[in-house]
Amino acid sequence: MLKRYLPIINWLSVYNRHALASDMVAAIIVTIMLIPQSLAYAMLAGLPPEVGLYASILPLLTYTLFGTSRTLSVGPVAVISLMTAAAVGNLALEGSSEYLVAAIALAFISGMMLVVMGLLKLGILANFLSHPVISGFITASGLLIAASQLQHLLGISASGHNLLDILQAVAANIQNTNLLTLAIGGSAVWFLFWSRKGFAPLLTRCGLSPHVAALVSKTGPVLAVISSILVVWAADLAQQGVHIVGSIPAGLPAFTLPHFDSEHWQQLLVSALFISLVxxxxxxxxxxxxxxxRRQRIEPNQELIGLGAANIGSALAGGFPVTGGFSRSVVNFDAGAQTPAAGAFTALGIALAALFLTPLLFFLPQATLAATIIVAVLSLIDLGAIKRTWQYSRSDFSAMLVTILLTLTQGVEMGIIAGVSLSLLLFLHRTSTPHSAVVGLVPGTEHFRNIDRHQVITLPHLVTLRMDESLYFANARHLEDRIYALIVQQPSVKHLILMCPAVNLIDASALESLEAINHRLEDSGVMFHLSEMKGPVMDRLQKSHFLEQLSGQVFLSQFEAWQALQTAPGAQHQAPS
Amino acid sequence: MLKRYLPIINWLSVYNRHALASDMVAAIIVTIMLIPQSLAYAMLAGLPPEVGLYASILPLLTYTLFGTSRTLSVGPVAVISLMTAAAVGNLALEGSSEYLVAAIALAFISGMMLVVMGLLKLGILANFLSHPVISGFITASGLLIAASQLQHLLGISASGHNLLDILQAVAANIQNTNLLTLAIGGSAVWFLFWSRKGFAPLLTRCGLSPHVAALVSKTGPVLAVISSILVVWAADLAQQGVHIVGSIPAGLPAFTLPHFDSEHWQQLLVSALFISLVxxxxxxxxxxxxxxxRRQRIEPNQELIGLGAANIGSALAGGFPVTGGFSRSVVNFDAGAQTPAAGAFTALGIALAALFLTPLLFFLPQATLAATIIVAVLSLIDLGAIKRTWQYSRSDFSAMLVTILLTLTQGVEMGIIAGVSLSLLLFLHRTSTPHSAVVGLVPGTEHFRNIDRHQVITLPHLVTLRMDESLYFANARHLEDRIYALIVQQPSVKHLILMCPAVNLIDASALESLEAINHRLEDSGVMFHLSEMKGPVMDRLQKSHFLEQLSGQVFLSQFEAWQALQTAPGAQHQAPS
Incomplete structure (x- = not known):
C-alpha cells in the first residue's frame, strides 16, 4: 500500500553508488538545459523570471517522492505555460500581483485535481483527448507561442489573444523594430538551430566520443545565454533599447500558501482541468x-498523483503549473539517469542557481529567451502528423483540423473543447451506422461470407445478417431499419438469423430494439434467430426476458443454424449467386 | 424524387372506395378522442382551449401530404405540451398574449428544425436519446404532469417548476379545496379508469361485437365531457366555485405568420431542439x-419532414408544437385506418367541432379535462421498465435514474441533457476498458480460447492477446497498458500476437498506439504480429506506414500465426495449463 503511493520506497532501498553517479551526470546536464528554459517559460506565461526557477525546485522533489517514471524531467513546459497565460490573462493584468497570485492558485487547483483524479483512478479521463486532437492542439500551440515571441525578437510591443491579432500587431509595429535586439535574437535563433544539428559533429571532430558530444551539444542554449549576456554587458546595449531581464531576486523561494478566493478559483476550474489533462x-x-x-513500467494513476504533488509543490513555492517535459526527459534518459533521484539532484542544481547565479543574469536579453522558446516550440509543430492523419482517416483529420483552427483563432480552451466534442461525435457517428452484411454459405465449407463479395449459397426462406459492431443506443434504430428493409425486400423469407461474432455489448436500448424486432417479425410471420453470440453478451441477455420471448432459437454457430433451418418446410437450395 | 418528398403520391393513385370507408370510420373515432384531448393538452401547455383545436386541424393535413406512416395520428400530446409549458413559461407569463406568441414561435422553430434535419438526413441525431433516457424522461414527465393537474382537480391554485414545488403548493392550499370540483374531477378519474377496462366488456354483454365494443369504449373521455357539462349546467355549479372552460371563440383558425423576434427565438432554440427530438x-x-x-415501412428522414410540416402547419394556424401520439395512433390503427387520408378526415372533424361545437363546451369543468390528462399520463409511467433496466444493466439504469431525478427536480431540459450526457460517458467508459483475453490453442483443434477459462496449450516464447472491441482513442492507451504489463510479466516472451476478430475500427489514435507498441516491443526485443484482421480495417491500415514498420507479420488466421511462430528458435511446448 505504502509502496503503491510512495514509489520512492521501491528504488531507494536498492540505490547504489553506480546509480548515484549516473543520476548526478544526468542532473548536471538537465540543470544546464533547465536554467534558460525555466526563465523563458516564465516569460511565456507572463511571469517574472525567478518564478520559472521556483517552479523547477520543489516540484522536482515532490515528483521524486510520488512519481513512477524513472526518467521523467518535471518542470515548466511551453504548452502549459501558454495555457497558463491564457487562463490567468482573463483574470488579471500581466505584471500585476493578482496575476502571480492567480498563476499560483492555478498550479494549486490543477495539482489538487490531479491528485484527486489519481486517487479515484480517473486517469481514464485523459483518453478523451484523442491523438489527432492532442497533436493538432500542440501544433497550433507551437504556432501561437512562436508568434507571441516575435515581439521580443524584434524589440517591439505586439501581443494578442489569437494568431491573427498577434500578426496584425506585429505588422502594425514592425517599423519600431530595434535592430540591435533583432541582431541578438536572430543570431541566437540561428545558433540554436545550428547547435541542434551541427554542434555534436563539430565536438566529435574535436575528439569527443559521439555520446559525450551529443550530451555536450545540449549546452547550446546556455552558451547562447552566456554569450549574449557578455555582448550586452560589454557593449552596454541595454542603454540602446535592448530589453534585458534585469535584476532577479536571489535566494530560495519562500514557502507560501495559495491565497483562497472562491470567485477566482471557480473561474480557474475549467482552465485547471484542461491544464491537468493536457x-x-x-x-x-x-x-x-x-x-x-528499459522494459520498465509506469503506473498512470500514480503518475497523476506524482504530477499533482509536483504542481502543489510548485504552488507552495510560489511557482506556476508544471508537467513532464518531452525534450528534457529525453536528455535525462540519454544522459543515463537511473532513478528519480536525478530529478532531486536537478532541483539542487536549480536551487544553487537561484541562490548564486541570478546577479549574472541581469544583462540577459529577452530576445535570447524568445529565441530559446521559438526554437523549442518549432519542434512541436508536426506537419507530418497532419499529412499522415489526412491519408489515414478523413474523420480523424477533421477533428484535428477543427482543433488547430479553433486553437489559433479562438484560443487554447475552445480548441480543445471543439476537438474533443467533434471526436466524440464522429466516433458515435461511426458506430451508429455500423458495417453489416447479408451472408451466405461458402460451398464446401462451414464458413459464411458477404453475398455481395463472394460466391455463396443462399436459401429463399432464410436470410442471415451479420452486424460488425456492438449494439447500443446509437445504432439500435439503424439495426431495426436494416432488418425491416430486408424483410420488406424479400417477402419469401420465413427465418431471419442475426449473426453476432463482432457484437461485444448489447445495451438496454439495443435490447428494446431486439424485442421490438422480434415482435414485429412475429407479426409479419418471420422467425427471429441469433447465432455466434459471445459468452458475456449471452450472460447478460439471460438476465432479461428476451430469450423467453424470442420466436426462434439461439445457435452457437452459424453453420448449426443453417443446418437446423435449411430443412424447414418450403426450403429449396438456390444455385450460388 | 417527387415521390420521395411527397409520399401522398404513392398511396393516392391507388386509393379506392374500400380504403375510403375504412379511413372514415377510423377518423370518426379518432375525432371523438381528440376533441377532449386537444382541449386538455392546450390547458396543460398553459394555452386557451381553442389553441388545442387549432393545433389539430392544419398539422393533420400537412402530415397527410408529407408523412410516410399510414396510421400515425398527429396532434397535441401530453409530454410535448409539458415541454412547451416549461419552455414558454421561461419567457412570458401564462395567459399573456406574449405566451401564445412564444408557443406559436416554438412550433414554427421546431418545425423548421425538423424539416432541415430531414433534408440533411439527420434523423440519426435522435439516436442520442437512448431508450433508458427516453423511458425515464417520459415516466418523470408523466409524474410531473399528473402533479400539475392536482390543482384543477381540487379547484385550488397550486403550480410550480418541479415536483417538490408543486406538491408543497398543493399541501399549502389543500384546505381551500372546492368539494364540488373534487367530486366532479374524482368521478371523472374513476369513470375514465373504469372505462378502459370495464366499458368494452359491458358493451359486449349488451350485444356489440368485441371489436366494435373496443372501439366504442374509446368514447369514454367524450362521455365524461358530456355528462360533466350537463351536471354543471343543470346544477349551475359554476356559481359555486367550479372552474369552467368558459367561452371558446367559434370558427376556424386565422392564417397567422409567426412573429419574428430574434432574441426570443434564440432563447427558444434549445427547447425547440429538445421538443423536436423527443x-x-x-x-x-x-x-x-x-x-x-402490416409489413409496411416508414422512412425516418421523411418522417422528420412530415412532422416538421405538421409543426409549421400548427404555427401558421396559431397552434403549438405537435407530434404523433401513441394512444390515438393505436386507436386509429385498430379502427382500420388504411392511409393518411384518415388524418385528413380527422382534421375535417375537428374543424367542424371548432365551427359548431364550441358553444356547447362553455360549461365544461376544468376538473374533467384534468382528469382526462391524469388518466392519460399515468399510463406513461412505466415502473416495469425501471425494474427491467435495473436487472439488465446497472449503467443503463443509472442513466435512467439520473434522467428521472433531474427531470423531476430540475425540469425537463436538464433531465434530458443529464441523461444523454451520462449515457454517452458510460458508453465511452464501457468501450474504453474493453474485455480482452490471453488465448491459447485448444488441443486437437484450430481454435484459440481464453487461458483462464479453458484447458489450452501455450508456448513460453509466444503470447496472444485477443481484443474484444474496436480500437479507438478512448481505449488506445488501455491497449498499450495491457500489452506492456503482459511483456513485463513474462520476460521469456519473444513474440506477441494481437488477435483482432472483434476489431471493427482502428482510428488514428489507436494507430499511433499500435506504432508505439511496435517500437517499444522492438526496443524490448519482442516481435509484434497481428492476426484475423478484418478486411475494411486492413484496407485502412494499408494507407498508413504501419505495416511497413511492423516488426512481425500479419496472419490471416490465428492458427496460421501459431504454426509459423511455434518453430521459432527456443520454442518449447508446455503442457495444457
Whole structure:
C-alpha cells in the first residue's frame, strides 16, 4: 500500500553508488538545459523570471517522492505555460500581483485535481483527448507561442489573444523594430538551430566520443545565454533599447500558501482541468516511451498523483503549473539517469542557481529567451502528423483540423473543447451506422461470407445478417431499419438469423430494439434467430426476458443454424449467386 | 424524387372506395378522442382551449401530404405540451398574449428544425436519446404532469417548476379545496379508469361485437365531457366555485405568420431542439411498431419532414408544437385506418367541432379535462421498465435514474441533457476498458480460447492477446497498458500476437498506439504480429506506414500465426495449463 503511493520506497532501498553517479551526470546536464528554459517559460506565461526557477525546485522533489517514471524531467513546459497565460490573462493584468497570485492558485487547483483524479483512478479521463486532437492542439500551440515571441525578437510591443491579432500587431509595429535586439535574437535563433544539428559533429571532430558530444551539444542554449549576456554587458546595449531581464531576486523561494478566493478559483476550474489533462497526457506519453525502452513500467494513476504533488509543490513555492517535459526527459534518459533521484539532484542544481547565479543574469536579453522558446516550440509543430492523419482517416483529420483552427483563432480552451466534442461525435457517428452484411454459405465449407463479395449459397426462406459492431443506443434504430428493409425486400423469407461474432455489448436500448424486432417479425410471420453470440453478451441477455420471448432459437454457430433451418418446410437450395 | 418528398403520391393513385370507408370510420373515432384531448393538452401547455383545436386541424393535413406512416395520428400530446409549458413559461407569463406568441414561435422553430434535419438526413441525431433516457424522461414527465393537474382537480391554485414545488403548493392550499370540483374531477378519474377496462366488456354483454365494443369504449373521455357539462349546467355549479372552460371563440383558425423576434427565438432554440427530438423519437417508434404489423415501412428522414410540416402547419394556424401520439395512433390503427387520408378526415372533424361545437363546451369543468390528462399520463409511467433496466444493466439504469431525478427536480431540459450526457460517458467508459483475453490453442483443434477459462496449450516464447472491441482513442492507451504489463510479466516472451476478430475500427489514435507498441516491443526485443484482421480495417491500415514498420507479420488466421511462430528458435511446448 505504502509502496503503491510512495514509489520512492521501491528504488531507494536498492540505490547504489553506480546509480548515484549516473543520476548526478544526468542532473548536471538537465540543470544546464533547465536554467534558460525555466526563465523563458516564465516569460511565456507572463511571469517574472525567478518564478520559472521556483517552479523547477520543489516540484522536482515532490515528483521524486510520488512519481513512477524513472526518467521523467518535471518542470515548466511551453504548452502549459501558454495555457497558463491564457487562463490567468482573463483574470488579471500581466505584471500585476493578482496575476502571480492567480498563476499560483492555478498550479494549486490543477495539482489538487490531479491528485484527486489519481486517487479515484480517473486517469481514464485523459483518453478523451484523442491523438489527432492532442497533436493538432500542440501544433497550433507551437504556432501561437512562436508568434507571441516575435515581439521580443524584434524589440517591439505586439501581443494578442489569437494568431491573427498577434500578426496584425506585429505588422502594425514592425517599423519600431530595434535592430540591435533583432541582431541578438536572430543570431541566437540561428545558433540554436545550428547547435541542434551541427554542434555534436563539430565536438566529435574535436575528439569527443559521439555520446559525450551529443550530451555536450545540449549546452547550446546556455552558451547562447552566456554569450549574449557578455555582448550586452560589454557593449552596454541595454542603454540602446535592448530589453534585458534585469535584476532577479536571489535566494530560495519562500514557502507560501495559495491565497483562497472562491470567485477566482471557480473561474480557474475549467482552465485547471484542461491544464491537468493536457499536462498528464503529454507527460505520460513521454514517460511510457522511455520506460518501455528499459522494459520498465509506469503506473498512470500514480503518475497523476506524482504530477499533482509536483504542481502543489510548485504552488507552495510560489511557482506556476508544471508537467513532464518531452525534450528534457529525453536528455535525462540519454544522459543515463537511473532513478528519480536525478530529478532531486536537478532541483539542487536549480536551487544553487537561484541562490548564486541570478546577479549574472541581469544583462540577459529577452530576445535570447524568445529565441530559446521559438526554437523549442518549432519542434512541436508536426506537419507530418497532419499529412499522415489526412491519408489515414478523413474523420480523424477533421477533428484535428477543427482543433488547430479553433486553437489559433479562438484560443487554447475552445480548441480543445471543439476537438474533443467533434471526436466524440464522429466516433458515435461511426458506430451508429455500423458495417453489416447479408451472408451466405461458402460451398464446401462451414464458413459464411458477404453475398455481395463472394460466391455463396443462399436459401429463399432464410436470410442471415451479420452486424460488425456492438449494439447500443446509437445504432439500435439503424439495426431495426436494416432488418425491416430486408424483410420488406424479400417477402419469401420465413427465418431471419442475426449473426453476432463482432457484437461485444448489447445495451438496454439495443435490447428494446431486439424485442421490438422480434415482435414485429412475429407479426409479419418471420422467425427471429441469433447465432455466434459471445459468452458475456449471452450472460447478460439471460438476465432479461428476451430469450423467453424470442420466436426462434439461439445457435452457437452459424453453420448449426443453417443446418437446423435449411430443412424447414418450403426450403429449396438456390444455385450460388 | 417527387415521390420521395411527397409520399401522398404513392398511396393516392391507388386509393379506392374500400380504403375510403375504412379511413372514415377510423377518423370518426379518432375525432371523438381528440376533441377532449386537444382541449386538455392546450390547458396543460398553459394555452386557451381553442389553441388545442387549432393545433389539430392544419398539422393533420400537412402530415397527410408529407408523412410516410399510414396510421400515425398527429396532434397535441401530453409530454410535448409539458415541454412547451416549461419552455414558454421561461419567457412570458401564462395567459399573456406574449405566451401564445412564444408557443406559436416554438412550433414554427421546431418545425423548421425538423424539416432541415430531414433534408440533411439527420434523423440519426435522435439516436442520442437512448431508450433508458427516453423511458425515464417520459415516466418523470408523466409524474410531473399528473402533479400539475392536482390543482384543477381540487379547484385550488397550486403550480410550480418541479415536483417538490408543486406538491408543497398543493399541501399549502389543500384546505381551500372546492368539494364540488373534487367530486366532479374524482368521478371523472374513476369513470375514465373504469372505462378502459370495464366499458368494452359491458358493451359486449349488451350485444356489440368485441371489436366494435373496443372501439366504442374509446368514447369514454367524450362521455365524461358530456355528462360533466350537463351536471354543471343543470346544477349551475359554476356559481359555486367550479372552474369552467368558459367561452371558446367559434370558427376556424386565422392564417397567422409567426412573429419574428430574434432574441426570443434564440432563447427558444434549445427547447425547440429538445421538443423536436423527443417528439420525433416518440412518433417514429409508434409509427414503426404499427407499420411492421402490416409489413409496411416508414422512412425516418421523411418522417422528420412530415412532422416538421405538421409543426409549421400548427404555427401558421396559431397552434403549438405537435407530434404523433401513441394512444390515438393505436386507436386509429385498430379502427382500420388504411392511409393518411384518415388524418385528413380527422382534421375535417375537428374543424367542424371548432365551427359548431364550441358553444356547447362553455360549461365544461376544468376538473374533467384534468382528469382526462391524469388518466392519460399515468399510463406513461412505466415502473416495469425501471425494474427491467435495473436487472439488465446497472449503467443503463443509472442513466435512467439520473434522467428521472433531474427531470423531476430540475425540469425537463436538464433531465434530458443529464441523461444523454451520462449515457454517452458510460458508453465511452464501457468501450474504453474493453474485455480482452490471453488465448491459447485448444488441443486437437484450430481454435484459440481464453487461458483462464479453458484447458489450452501455450508456448513460453509466444503470447496472444485477443481484443474484444474496436480500437479507438478512448481505449488506445488501455491497449498499450495491457500489452506492456503482459511483456513485463513474462520476460521469456519473444513474440506477441494481437488477435483482432472483434476489431471493427482502428482510428488514428489507436494507430499511433499500435506504432508505439511496435517500437517499444522492438526496443524490448519482442516481435509484434497481428492476426484475423478484418478486411475494411486492413484496407485502412494499408494507407498508413504501419505495416511497413511492423516488426512481425500479419496472419490471416490465428492458427496460421501459431504454426509459423511455434518453430521459432527456443520454442518449447508446455503442457495444457
Amino acid at each position: 499536462g498528464f497526457v503529454e507527460s505520460v506519453s513521454v514517460a511510457q516511451t522511455l520506460a518501455a525502452k | 417528439g420525433f423519437v416518440e412518433s417514429v417508434s409508434v409509427a414503426q411498431t404499427l407499420a411492421a404489423k
